[in-house]
Amino acid sequence: MDIAVFQKKKQRMTLFMVIVIGLTLLSARMTDFDFLHSVLTLPKAFSWMASNLVVTEQALTKMPSILDKLIETIFLSITATTTASVLALLLALMGSHTTKINSFFGSLSRIIASVYRNIPIVAWALILLLSFGQSALTGYFALFLATFGFLTRAFIETIDETSSSSVEALRATGATYFQVVAKAVIPECSPQIISWVLFMIETNIRSSTLVGILTGTGIGFAFDLYYKSMNYHVVCLITISIVVVVIGIELLSNYVRRVIL
Incomplete structure (x- = not known):
């Protein structure tokens, strides 16, 4: 009985994760959001912040x-x-x-x-x-x-x-x-x-x-x-x-x- 309950919970969790990932990919496609481009621009963004967002005298x-x-x-x-x-x-x-x-x-x-x-x-x-x-x-x-x-x-x-x-x-x-x-x-x-x-x-x-x-x-x-x-x-x-x-x-x-x- 415990194994059946565990498997049922695992199936629900798997289904939930699939739905979340599917909605995320669909939203990214509809909004033209590029995950790879966002990750690649992070170093440049942090570099700009380090050089500009500094408190001066x-x-x-x-x-x-x-x-x-x-x-x-x-x-x-x-x-x-x-x-x-x-x-x-x-x-x-x-x-x-x-x-x-x-x-x-x-x-x-x-x-x-x-x-x-x-x-x-x-x-x-x-x-x-x-x-x-x-x-x-x-x-x-x-x-x-x-x-x-x-x-x-x-x-x-x-x-x-x-x-x-x-x-x-x-x-x-x-x-x-x-x-x-x-x-x-x-x-x-x-x-x-x-x-x-x-x-x-x-x-x-x-x-x-x-x-x-x-x-x-x-x-x-x-x-x-x-x-x-x-x-x-x-x-x-x-x-x-x-x-x-x-x-x-x-x-x-x-x-x-x-x-x-």
Whole structure:
């Protein structure tokens, strides 16, 4: 019996690999992608990067302006995430099976979360760019809307995992809806909620670089400006600065998670 099960699993895995390889080759043919040419051009690409993406003394003179843009990007990401998390929590309370007011608002909340979550942040930036133009407000709303959709869904699942015994106990004593939320749901879910908020701050700092290229704000605008002027030494400095900031924020958020979880 064990041999038959093993052979069946092996056949399924073989079929899966054949399908994946077939789809890969078909996609490469449809897009005129040449695997061999790509591999042969790798040494030349790395050679160009080694000779051009180098931080020079002249590039370091741009560091003060780069730091200003980095600080703007960080605060924009934090602001968008924190404000979106407040509204996402309110909507999640209505959408969760544990705390929903009624079925209509519960379904409506989940639909709103699904729609906002499945629209990419780049699409939000392009849509808002037509309305607000290139400004920090456009970048803020793009990060806000994408974050709002993601966190609403994450908060709904977090609240759904809340122990129903504490909720039922408070309801049995005659506690109101807001008392149940404040005394049972929020205290139990707060560590996971804070963890999700920290995760989105990290994500938005990375995403805001791309959003900044489209909206003309923050570190993304500086990257785009120097890249288009072919000042690759400053581009390298900006890239390193972004990596250092993202790693620093990630280490800080990981420390906070270890403390609260």
